[in-house]
């Protein structure tokens with residue numbers, strides 16, 4: 001390997017490591033969002049506290065992953081168990097940011113997708129726990145995603161991609177809006193509200209990514225639902241946390257869409 005190549009590889013590893021650490025920190029913030037937004041509490045004040053005894057956590061008790069391990073998953077004051085959900089969201093946040101920075105590198109696209117990944121992680125958890133897709137989170141994601149996308153389009157002079165993104169977002173929204181109007185039980189309005197976030201992000205990469213992401217979301221959703229129904233852990237009439245599958249579909253499409261592009265022209 002040439003010296004220059006070695007330097008580039010080393011810089012890439014350093015960059016991805018930094019982004020992973022950032023993802024873990026963002027995951028820690030998302031835990032606050034996931035806990036407080038459905039309860040309609042402020043996400044800024046007060047400082048993080050134990051949900052059981054309400055004691056404010058010290059900085060040392062609030063370090064992502066590390067504190068969970070050091071405290072052995074128990075609150076120091078009341079000894080109530082700390083949910084494994086906290087370190088889980090932090091680890092997944094780290095994985096998402098690592099995958100994003102590995103895939104996009106140091107580009108204008110990266111911040112857009114990091115915002116989308118982080119937002120979808122929070123929404124997946126709230127949807128999984130309580131079948132909720134809170135609008136406060138959806139609008140927060142949109143209000144960051146859109147300006148970042150406009151900044152990236154300006155910097156790269158790629159306005160046609162932005163127009164494609166807007167059209168995909170509109171079409172996806174209309175499709176879900178119609179499905180919701182026909183059967184609100186089949187598709188909740190939370191998923192309708194979420195659709196522009198997905199349509200913008202995937203449409204920006206290309207129309208093919210939208211179809212591929214939507215296909216993957218439904219494939220994964222169908223396989224898991226059928227598995228749960230077959231093993232009698234879910235009934236046929238139970239609602240599924242669709243936002244989880246839509247998020248998974250988006251993530252997989254972002255990472256694998258370019259592989260298909262090599263096989264199909266105009267993808």
Ligand SMILES: [Zn+2]
Pocket residue numbers: 050051052053054055075076077078079080
């Ligand atoms: Zn406590």
